[in-house]
Amino acid sequence: MALMARGDLPIQTVVETEDNPARTGLIHALCAYTIWGFMPLFFKQLVEISALEVVAHRIVWSVPLLLVILWQRKRLGEFFGVMRDSKTLRLMLISSALIATNWLIYIWAIYQNQILAASLGYYLNPLLNVVLGYFFLSERLKPVQWLAVAMAAAGVAVLAIETLATIWISLALAASFGLYGMVRKVAPVKSVPGLTAETTLLFPIAAAFAGWAFLYDASPGLGYSLRTDIYLILGGAITATPLLFFASAAKRLSLATLGFVQYIGPTIQFLLGVFLYNEPLTVSHMICFGLIWAALVLYSGDALVSARKSSTAKA
Template sequence: MRRSDPRQRRIDLPSARDGKPLPRPNGLPLALGAYTIWGFLPLYIALLRHVPAFELVAWRVVFTLPLCLAIAAVRRQLGEIARGLADWRVLRLMLTSAGLIGINWVIYIAAINGGHIYASSLGYYINPLVNVLLGTVFLGERLSRLQWGAVALAALGVGALLLGASDTLGISLALALSFALYGLVRKVAPVGALPGLTIETILLLPLAAATTLWFAHGEGVSSFGHDPRISLLLAGAGVLTATPLLLFALAARRMDLSTLGFVQFLSPTIVFVLGLTVFGEALRPAQLASFVFIWAALALFSWDLWRRHAGSAKPPA
């Protein structure tokens, strides 16, 4: 039998050079990694429960910036960061997004350390539906009847909290709204995920540095530098900020948004299970009813997305 020429085999392989697209890299493991880290983040925050929320966010900013700059240097995105800082339109949007993500971080950390695990989980369950409403109002996107039905179910879930758990409703809505508005600003800002996070961190750095100095001198007690374990955990908060975002940014480029939408529910689900098991928070009837309505809304919304995606993927007859 005649052996084939190995050079011929290389020519026959699919490549961009001969007009055939290369196989698309699988982004699912990256997305699972990002949302798993975000899901288990309350366990890390609990290790720092004695650190005030404002101080923890400040150290998170301080230790995130060097890592972001290092990754940006490796990915050759320092130029994009410099251009973003020099563009006043981009800078205004980044100032807004930096404020929103800073508020979101403070509320989330305070809620976890205050024992409101379910309220935090519910906030990120509601977030995708708030995204849909913001897209309808500000971006001119249209909803199908099923998607409007999902929004109505979510509204019933919020109403259940009003009737029996109004003290936690503010936490859930604040988390959902702040992160949804953050996502809206980042959607219209002409800057990538990692450069955007780096610019936001640079803009937050003066306030973060002032906060750490205030706790060190004004309060007389700084959580960093006294206990090696606490200091190491505070430094690690920067890694836990930048790593999942980078994984998410890479996954978003390799996955369909509809598939990514399914995966995003992993994070609040993990938080919910942690509330039941590790943290042992009592689940009130009103909270359970709210979760049931939200889960039904997300199931209806996700099914409609999948149905539309499957229909658009069918080849023409």
């Protein structure tokens, strides 16, 4: 997600004359990834509602909130610029389809007690980004990065032998979010205006489906109870809040630091799946996660060393 927010502005409530921007950035990064990590707790409260309807409401309630945020930060012009640029708009159509697919699979996985599979997908995402950069953006891979990718692939292969019926969840989440990040990297759009454009493009379909569900679907949904209504409306805030924290963190922290902090999210999900929701942790799971964690240590350690060398050279 660092690819989407590079160069974005800080949260408005942050005092820009702060004495220690790195400390503020780290706090905001921790807030963002902690919220993302605990999201299964939120969506578990909506299991009686279809994942498709939850995604629809997440989009519907995100749009007004994001527009208000842009208006308050005097950045509506960026949003309108995106909507007027045909080339950028085509990229936003692709990214909006990818992020909606990612949200839908993620919520469905939570409903199906597959939080471990979801966390694995987000562990895989940084390594998949390396592969996508190699094939689509002509980025070169170092031997350490190739080794990390090979270790992750071996872990997935081990798990696939035992859980072929669910491994697709991890791969689909990693692929949809990895491709989303790649599209957002090449699109000349910052994080909040970009998300506003994406949800605005999705809004007509989402609003139509939410309206149909409200009028004709007999299953629980909007209007079923005050508790349900609050959770559905809060879906907009759950979408926007961690992104705003992340936008602030990305401006203040190096990508290497963000690379380490990003593993907080899937780690929290992993712990929730095992210890709170009692999802089975098999030997294949342990081998798979062990290989991927080792791969991420190699990958992140190499990124940190490269960042230090670059900083030393600049000094």
